[in-house]
Amino acid sequence: MSEIVLVKIKRRENPQSAPYWETFELPNKPFANVISVLQDIQRNPVNIGGVRVKPVVWDCNCLEEVCGSCTMVINGRVRQACAALIDSLEKPVTLEPMSKFPAVRDLQVDRSRMFRDLQQAHAWIDIDGTHDIGEGPVIDQDTRHKAYELSQCMTCGCCLESCPQYTLDNNFLGPAVFSQARYFNMHPTGAMHKDKRLEPLIKEGGIANCGNAQNCAAVCPKHIPLTESIAEIGRQTTFYLLKKLFTE
Amino acid sequence: MMKRKAKVVVVGGGLAGLSAAMKICEAGVRVVLVSHQPVKRSHSVCAQGGINAAIDSKGEGDSPEVHFYDTVKGGDFLANQPLVHDMCNQAPAIIHLMDRLGVAFNRTAEGHLEFRRFGGTLYSRTAFAGATTGQQLLYALDEQVRRYEHDGLVEKLEWHEYLGVVLDESQVCRGGVFHDLRTGAIFTIAADAVILATGGPGQLYGKSTGSAVCTGSAAAATYLQGAKYGNGEFIQIHPTAIPGQDKLRLMSESARGEGGRIWVPKDAKDKRGPKDIPESDRYYFLEENYPLFGNLVPRDVASREIYEVVYNKKLGVGGEAMVYLDLTHKSPEFLDDRLGGILDIYEKFTGDNPKNTPMKIFPAVHYSMGGLWTDYESDGSGNGLIDHQSPKNQMTSIRGLYAVGEVDYQYHGANRLGANSLLSCIYTGIMMGPGVANYTKNLDKAPEDIPSSLFDQARNKWESRFKEIKSMHGKENPYSLHNELGETLLANVLIVRENEKLEATLSKIDEIETRFGDLHCLDTSDWANPTPSFVNQLHNMIHLARIITKGALLRNECRGAHYKPEFEIVQPAEFDPHEYIDYLEKKSYEEVREEAFPPGHLEYMKKFEDNNNKWLKSSIAVYNDNQPEISYEDVDASQVTPRPRKYN
Incomplete structure (x- = not known):
């Protein structure tokens, strides 16, 4: 298990604004998944440059891959974020919203x-x-x-x-x-x-x-x-x- | 003049909300369905193992009466019996309806519904669709509601949150206040009635088997507006969950229903892998302590036993708070067919294949038996059944406001039996439908006749509240403060409860409330911003935490999921619950002599009776002066006599 995790997230304020990438560095934890990393960012929304930013916005609910909410593109592949365990992902981890649905904000889209x-x-x-x-x-x-x-x-x-x-x-x-x-x-x-x-x-x-x-x-x-x-x-x-x- | 069509707002799109919406549409009433997210993603999808109905397809002699008895006994007799009785009577019809809606239930060789065993009963009473029964039932109801949406009877407001009710000067509900989670707009909907089907409060504990939306916020917000909250202290801890950073994923009771065995190595220092430990070195503690029910004792009993083995006997696997749940003696094909969904979840989230190696599991917060107080009306037959036309059914203490599903406090008493929650959600949604439609027919005033100033006031109040939240620039991070609240409750208001710790928890909740005043609203933008909404939810969660903790502190007894060792009345080993019925009968016509029962039994029964006289009551919390004021209400035990529970 690596000690720290680098996560690159494709963000945007709203459907009209331009997307941009932001990187976060977080301590790794046992059983961590993409959701728990995003939750850690909520608790300390500071990017790798030390700048305090707005917490990342994403969709999720059941967290056990039965509700279908947390779909996103992780390391280039579309999948459920809850089932994406950090230890099994290549680093840095990249997170992008799906591209075939209208953007809402950050990783959120309108399905x-x-x-x-x-x-x-x-x-x-x-x-x-x-x-x-x-x-x-x-x-x-x-x-x-x-x-x-x-x-x-x-x-x-x-x-x-x-x-x-x-x-x-x-x-x-x-x-x-x-x-x-x-x-x-x-x-x-x-x-x-x-x-x-x-x-x-x-x-x-x-x-x-x-x-x-x-x-x-x-x-x-x-x-x-x-x-x-x-x-x-x-x-x-x-x-x-x-x-x-x-x-x- | 055209007859006006009534309108009902249903908040929440899980099994309870969707079945209520379906039934109300069928009565020709328009429904506005409000949900945090697309209703198909509601928490009901997480229910795994099945849904109970005493259809007795295996000729075991099961019946709705036995189902009723198992349910009230499982709930330690705290449930109002007519509702439970009616539910168990309707259960077979509900399963047949869900089958007609296309649910892919497992079948027998002849093509009929298959049933399996679950906890707290000796009968095969649980219908199931693999191990994703909740998901499959929810989809079938979602489809029916989509049909009504297609026909124009349902309007869905997804990505919207309920903030509170609109009350008129006589405290009658005339609609609700809602928050558009995309645009941030706050608005009211005038309605003939509002139904809350907003689910449980698992998020209160930070990590639970609950989904992200299960904050209990809607129920708490309504309590803050004057609704009664019942039996808050009864929180079910599910014995078997999988560890995780973001949530504790459920490992269904059906794993044990299909033959799963719980054990730990007899020697805590045993370093061997589980498959290398021979039978003789394994401690199957549930099977040894409860020969009759074995691994299928009710959840409160199983969780306490695991607690005992792990913390008091210090026999947890590898010295950790975990025990083995073993299915490796079953064939892979059998497991795929009957438990596929959940074994995949285990493998996906832990990397171990449960078909080859025993699962490592431990108890987690799972379900709230308590919730908003709701009413009902017996049908007058004396048979303990419900009048399905009555507008009183499922009405909260606020007129015109209903609650259904996990958010209401009925049906499960002090402990819910597995596979009864899916049943209670669907049963209630369907049962209440005609009564709600009748309520809308007999209303004194239509929503259009209510002065608009009432709605303006409600909207203004919430708009200023959100303005206030967005202007919070203090030091505390709301998500971290939520974590702290969760950790406090997990440490002190869980399986084993002590008054000293509960008192300390109330002080800690006060401290968290003070620090809430120093919060930083991390994001003040208007578009798709979840932070202000979360801050509001956290405020409501703090109040709900108080109801649960204070209820637990005041209830000085052991009942179902509420266990306080200090007040335990120890049952003699050879005691038979029928002795208690004998005792009550004897007592009605003569002085009962000590010799009439084995030594010590009379003394035990007298203590049990005294305790029931004092505590066989629902606790009712009412918001007063920033605190829950708790009183007690008698339980309707008109059908079966409450008696000591025994599972061995």
């Missing part, structure tokens, strides 16, 4: 587009009501196993940051949404409204815009088989288009 896109993709099960009408559908273990792999998507944005097709100003829905559409289409009740999920995916910004770079699956912190989801949605949309062709 609300991801949640809006889930609305577009009809990412829910349509139920008759919450009153007690008995048991849900019987589901076999294999289907459940497959569904569980997909259902762990935390909307963290890693896949989109790494995707060459997803940009700040286009309308590409991206792998997370494709995979969620597949997830709901797999459920016995969800499958009844399959077409509502496939319709937005055949439009501009849908599955046809995927360039098949396959970066998404490589960076997903939950190891969701995103490329498999893309292939499956490709298949489902092809059938859907054919069906449309013959029924309309």
Whole structure:
């Protein structure tokens, strides 16, 4: 374990101001991660030049890689800051905000587009009501196993940051949404409204815009088989288009 | 004239807030959902092991009645029984609903819901989705609320913080004051009712299993405005957590539910690796001391046993405050399927693979049984069930203001059983929905009829408060001061409590409050600045720390998670809790003679009874003259007779 840690952080005051780099030097501690280093900076916000500065602003919540908040680019790779242990990182550690979402401040970005896109993709099960009408559908273990792999998507944005097709100003829905559409289409009740999920995916910004770079699956912190989801949605949309062709 | 649509503000988007929002939308009422962050990132995602419902799919003879008994017994009989009874009765329907919403619950070979065992019960009652059940349940509710958002019934205000309620001259809640965490703007929302679903206060202790937003600030702010706070001193310490600098990550009770065993080397100086220590040299202290429940005793019992082994017997692994949690006797495939998520977390944060080597764990602050006092209405049947249409359900002591989820004080008494929190959050959110809708229908005044000056005053008050915070130029760093508060509580208001230390803690809290006056607000910018907001939260946390510490100081007994050795009534080794029921019955018609029970038992039972007469009461804190004033309220024990707990 090294005694001290150098951390270089790409900062900005607000979306209009220019970004700049600032370096901090901190004592290393057992089990330290990127979050605990940022917390140490809050307790003593002094940069390497000895200048007192404003504490760094970032997003985090659960700190155990299930909430998806603390995504940032660490040493050039997009990932969750809470799971980035200092001892396993090359030094100096560089922290940057994601680049595919509008900047807010320092390491904070605005990912609300991801949640809006889930609305577009009809990412829910349509139920008759919450009153007690008995048991849900019987589901076999294999289907459940497959569904569980997909259902762990935390909307963290890693896949989109790494995707060459997803940009700040286009309308590409991206792998997370494709995979969620597949997830709901797999459920016995969800499958009844399959077409509502496939319709937005055949439009501009849908599955046809995927360039098949396959970066998404490589960076997903939950190891969701995103490329498999893309292939499956490709298949489902092809059938859907054919069906449309013959029924309309 | 068009009929006006009622509007309810729900603060917090965890399981409780989302299920309340869903149910209220279903009744056709508009919801404004306010959250610190996108609701999908709420702390409920951290819940791992599962959710309880006595569906008895394994033919073990489980029933909602047994679930009810286990829950009130687990809580050392401090919970109001009708609510617990109703919750356990509704639990199977809730699991079926969540299943219909698409939650990827583990299944049996026939495709039905799978259940596993959890602490404080002998039945397989816990439905689960791998070891990320909270995340999976939250996502299903998030999806339903997104559907209502899509349909225009829900408006989400994410990146917003609740600061306080707007009260009219009769102390009725007419809306809330909110803080936009991006622009820094402070504004009010007029509403028919406000629901606080703001979660627990883990951050009070600095490091806990709680998330960053779990400051308890919203509850404390509301207490400062006059709401009652109940059972503050009951803080659950989870026996098994993983060390960390930023937080103590939970290692779910399901690890033990699936066969995990807790042990330490018999010899503290044993230098061998855990796999090299033979069975004969291992001390499985929970299995030895509690042959019936073994590793699945309730959390308060397990945490105290670990404390005893580590601090008093000095048998912690490597001389540190840690014990082994061992799953290495289970196959990797079984562990992947049933516990995948949590074993990954352990490996990721410690570097050790729990499939090959026993985990090193220790207790951590986990859950607050206490919270804002809330009301309920029995259905009049005498069966201890709740009238689901009543506007009283979950209403705080402030009219029109509701609390639900970890932030309310009901359901868990003095100690919560594992996998009951997900249940209580969803049950309550759903149960209260019709009552809240009814409340909005029968309001004397619509929000539009309330003079705007009321809202202007509330906004002005908070705007000047934040101006004041930003002008703080003292010496103290707010984040360091928070650390100090946390360390103080961790050292003194944890598993074992002593009055001398609690008194010293109250003085320390006073000192921290004085130093709060000398704070430096490190950042005064307007845009996306979390510091002033944190300073305000810290102020609220100081008051909450006082409620917890003072409550603990005044309660001179042992009950559930609140343990004071000085006041322990030692249970005779051969005692059977049924003797106590016999004793009460005998007492009702004759003088009970010493010889009627084994030696020493009558004396014990009399002491137990006296103690219950004095202390089987909820503590209620009310803010007065900068201090919590604490009084006691009777508990509704109309369904089962409180009796001594025993798990061996």
